[in-house]
Amino acid sequence: MDQEDHQSRPLQPPYLGQVLVIRPPPVFVVHEQYISTKFQILKAYESPLPTHDFLEAYAQSVKVVLCSANGPITAAVLRDLPALQLIVSSTTGVNHIDMLECRRRGIRVTNTGDLFSDDVADGAVGLLIDVMRRITGGDRFVRGGRWPATSVYPLGSKLGGKRIGIVGLGNIGSSVATRLEAMGCIISYTSRHKKHSSYYTFYPNILELSVNSDALIICCALTNNTRHMVNNSVMRALGKTGVIVNVARGAIIDEVDLVKCLVEGEIGGAGLDVFENEPSVPKELFKLDNVVLSSHSTACTRECFYSAAQTVVANLEAFFMNKPLLTLVS
Amino acid sequence: MDQEDHQSRPLQPPYLGQVLVIRPPPVFVVHEQYISTKFQILKAYESPLPTHDFLEAYAQSVKVVLCSANGPITAAVLRDLPALQLIVSSTTGVNHIDMLECRRRGIRVTNTGDLFSDDVADGAVGLLIDVMRRITGGDRFVRGGRWPATSVYPLGSKLGGKRIGIVGLGNIGSSVATRLEAMGCIISYTSRHKKHSSYYTFYPNILELSVNSDALIICCALTNNTRHMVNNSVMRALGKTGVIVNVARGAIIDEVDLVKCLVEGEIGGAGLDVFENEPSVPKELFKLDNVVLSSHSTACTRECFYSAAQTVVANLEAFFMNKPLLTLVS
Numbered sequence: 001m002d003q004e005d006h007q008s009r010p011l012q013p014p015y016l017g018q019v020l021v022i023r024p025p026p027v028f029v030v031h032e033q034y035i036s037t038k039f040q041i042l043k044a045y046e047s048p049l050p051t052h053d054f055l056e057a058y059a060q061s062v063k064v065v066l067c068s069a070n071g072p073i074t075a076a077v078l079r080d081l082p083a084l085q086l087i088v089s090s091t092t093g094v095n096h097i098d099m100l101e102c103r104r105r106g107i108r109v110t111n112t113g114d115l116f117s118d119d120v121a122d123g124a125v126g127l128l129i130d131v132m133r134r135i136t137g138g139d140r141f142v143r144g145g146r147w148p149a150t151s152v153y154p155l156g157s158k159l160g161g162k163r164i165g166i167v168g169l170g171n172i173g174s175s176v177a178t179r180l181e182a183m184g185c186i187i188s189y190t191s192r193h194k195k196h197s198s199y200y201t202f203y204p205n206i207l208e209l210s211v212n213s214d215a216l217i218i219c220c221a222l223t224n225n226t227r228h229m230v231n232n233s234v235m236r237a238l239g240k241t242g243v244i245v246n247v248a249r250g251a252i253i254d255e256v257d258l259v260k261c262l263v264e265g266e267i268g269g270a271g272l273d274v275f276e277n278e279p280s281v282p283k284e285l286f287k288l289d290n291v292v293l294s295s296h297s298t299a300c301t302r303e304c305f306y307s308a309a310q311t312v313v314a315n316l317e318a319f320f321m322n323k324p325l326l327t328l329v330s
Numbered sequence: 331m332d333q334e335d336h337q338s339r340p341l342q343p344p345y346l347g348q349v350l351v352i353r354p355p356p357v358f359v360v361h362e363q364y365i366s367t368k369f370q371i372l373k374a375y376e377s378p379l380p381t382h383d384f385l386e387a388y389a390q391s392v393k394v395v396l397c398s399a400n401g402p403i404t405a406a407v408l409r410d411l412p413a414l415q416l417i418v419s420s421t422t423g424v425n426h427i428d429m430l431e432c433r434r435r436g437i438r439v440t441n442t443g444d445l446f447s448d449d450v451a452d453g454a455v456g457l458l459i460d461v462m463r464r465i466t467g468g469d470r471f472v473r474g475g476r477w478p479a480t481s482v483y484p485l486g487s488k489l490g491g492k493r494i495g496i497v498g499l500g501n502i503g504s505s506v507a508t509r510l511e512a513m514g515c516i517i518s519y520t521s522r523h524k525k526h527s528s529y530y531t532f533y534p535n536i537l538e539l540s541v542n543s544d545a546l547i548i549c550c551a552l553t554n555n556t557r558h559m560v561n562n563s564v565m566r567a568l569g570k571t572g573v574i575v576n577v578a579r580g581a582i583i584d585e586v587d588l589v590k591c592l593v594e595g596e597i598g599g600a601g602l603d604v605f606e607n608e609p610s611v612p613k614e615l616f617k618l619d620n621v622v623l624s625s626h627s628t629a630c631t632r633e634c635f636y637s638a639a640q641t642v643v644a645n646l647e648a649f650f651m652n653k654p655l656l657t658l659v660s
Binding site: 024026029030070118119122123125126127129130133134135136138139141142143147148151152153155156157158159160161178179181182183184278279280281286292293294295297298300301302303304305 | 354356359360400448449452453455456457459460463464465466468469471472473477478481482483485486487488489490491508509511512513514608609610611616622623624625627628630631632633634635
């Protein structure tokens with residue numbers, strides 16, 4: 001594919017159809033060549049035009065958009081694309097898409113299903129062990145040449161016997177629970193409804209879960225109900241040795257409260273893969289040794305990205321060939 | 331207890347007996363107050379005398395030594411202590427003690443049993459996830475302010491489906507296996523003998539295990555048979571994406587070969603809690619992003635140290651009260 005002039009060139013074989021990319025999703029960045037052999041990619045981000053003007057220029061032709069959390073599909077974007085029929089997201093969460101407006105206009109949305117669940121769960125467990133057992137801080141201690149002068153690095157906290165509160169017992173939350181049970185942790189959870197298939201202790205709200213937990217693992221979707229759900233009260237209920245791991249979405253935690261609680265020692269530590277204003281991370285966290293920071297990458301494995309690219313391509317092929325979509329978000 | 335003049339003071343109540351400490355074990359550093367209320371601690375490390383002279387001065391009275399890996403009890407030390415009857419180690423491994431000489435002289439040795447196994451296993455799993463999922467490197471990436479300019483941090487490797495080779499299927503190795511099975515890993519192992527109680531695939535030697543593994547977790551004891559067992563051939567058999575985690579003893583790996591293989595990319599990464607000449611760590615490793623370094627601290631949790639101090643005290647009490655030792659090394 002000649003990427004230099006694709007915008008001016010009409011759709012040609014062997015392309016199945018035209019796909020708009022406003023901002024390139026990480027999965028697209030890694031697997032651009034594979035995806036680009038099948039579809040004509042319209043790259044708004046390579047155009048000198050402002051996005052609105054670019055979209056306007058292609059308004060009548062664009063039927064499909066490929067996106068991820070780094071490029072929100074807002075009501076304004078949707079207004080600019082009157083012919084839009086399908087949004088393919090290379091993510092599991094779709095909170096970056098105005099779903100209400102999509103429903104109103106009959107625009108279908110696909111995600112990647114639960115492809116990432118195991119890897120996100122592994123990442124959550126890795127962050128929890130890292131914070132409790134001080135792995136990243138310990139690595140700085142050794143690399144900084146401080147071991148010879150200080151015989152004992154500050155002790156960590158045992159995983160076994162700790163009460164872990166899972167916030168959202170979906171695919172990811174359940175996978176986290178299985179892993180931590182194997183380490184002797186005691187699992188409880190909160191979610192919209194009690195899961196009758198689960199034997200873990202259920203708490204009806206996050207405050208009660210927090211009071212009864214040594215660590216919280218945030219695994220739920222970001223919705224109007226969960227936004228800023230983890231606030232100052234929840235963190236104080238967790239207590240001074242409590243740990244928070246967030247592998248869901250940054251805005252589920254009130255980030256101002258979180259930074260304050262961490263800086264003032266109101267909670268014991270945090271493993272954070274997500275932030276309210278990514279890729280911006282509060283600078284106060286950079287100084288803390290009891291915090292592990294990650295760049296929204298608990299789903300970022302080579303294996304997962306390849307599977308996600310395959311899912312993206314399969315949904316696009318299905319759309320252009322009038323077949324049922326594989327991972328339609330209802 | 332007045333620690334200033336205890337060396338010159340005769341043993342007094344409520345002390346049960348006198349305990350020599352040549353170099354303070356980390357467990358003793360953390361729980362000195364607790365241990366010192368029951369026993370008169372003779373601190374060689376606080377004396378201006380050279381160790382040999384100090385030991386000579388107390389040669390006839392010292393019946394008990396408290397030690398750990400940071401203070402080897404060599405044949406020379408044992409020669410200086412003709413009245414020695416008991417060595418209490420605040421560790422699980424006793425490779426820092428000349429066991430042959432102890433056996434010849436009838437000196438008994440206690441360790442901490444398998445008190446540390448779960449924590450060391452958690453640490454091993456944490457190091458493996460960290461290396462494969464690039465957690466510590468990712469933290470440096472975020473703290474270094476590199477996220478905004480680089481949308482995708484280099485992808486990690488999925489845990490699920492990976493073939494993990496456990497070197498030494500004792501308490502620690504078995505605990506590591508249980509944890510990694512919960513993450514969908516495929517476990518095999520090598521050890522002196524095939525364990526008939528285990529359903530994991532057994533390989534008779536480390537080279538065959540390495541050829542058939544994506545990662546090796548070193549959990550065996552350091553003996554003459556295991557010293558430098560993980561050498562250049564084993565690492566090349568593991569291959570360019572292979573990962574090594576060592577939570578056992580540094581000298582099980584040929585450290586010169588390890589550094590060379592890591593620097594030259596002959597293996598994919600390493601999580602190292604132990605080194606050949608602790609606390610000295612090869613400086614070449616400090617530059618590598620695919621290596622996680624830890625200060626012999628996978629057993630270092632508050633909970634474990636407290637239990638270890640209790641075991642140390644219980645063994646000392648048993649000795650001085652002529653009762654059976656709790657965790658005698660046979």
